Amino acid sequence: xxxxxxxxxxxxxxxxxxxxxxxxxxxxxxxxxxxxxxxxxxxxxxxxxxxxxxxxxxxxxxxxxxxxxxxxxxxxxxxxxxxxxxxxxxxxxxxxxxxxxxxxxxxxxxxxxxxxxxxxxxxxxxx
Numbered sequence: 001x002x003x004x005x006x007x008x009x010x011x012x013x014x015x016x017x018x019x020x021x022x023x024x025x026x027x028x029x030x031x032x033x034x035x036x037x038x039x040x041x042x043x044x045x046x047x048x049x050x051x052x053x054x055x056x057x058x059x060x061x062x063x064x065x066x067x068x069x070x071x072x073x074x075x076x077x078x079x080x081x082x083x084x085x086x087x088x089x090x091x092x093x094x095x096x097x098x099x100x101x102x103x104x105x106x107x108x109x110x111x112x113x114x115x116x117x118x119x120x121x122x123x124x125x126x127x
Contacts (some may be wrong), residue, residue: 059096065116072111075118080108083127 058065063071068090071077079091088108090098102108112119 057098059095060099062099063090065100065102068098068108069111071098072108072119072122073115077119077122079123079125080112081125081127082106082108 020065029065068088071090071092072080076092077090078093081089081091082102082105086102086106088100091098092098109124112122112124
């Protein structure tokens, strides 16, 4: 009986040890939020080259959703505020505010989350 218990313990040890030694295949990690699909950097070459996208806009101007995305992804936005009527107010790093309309609630948040490093310091407010 004692030999049988020792044998079972030994087999159990070998099985656990061999399972622990196996390596699992590495899988690439996916970013928490994939790149925002609604942005085409070819539309705004200034964004790719690092140039500013907003010099011509006066404080309080209304801009297109696509241009707002480009400015967010280019790191030109300090904070955003959205309301339930899909209005988004972008506060630029130079203090000016621009307004746009998002296609669906929280889309601006999806853009910011998919952006990565250029957007890490953007403040988000919702009403």
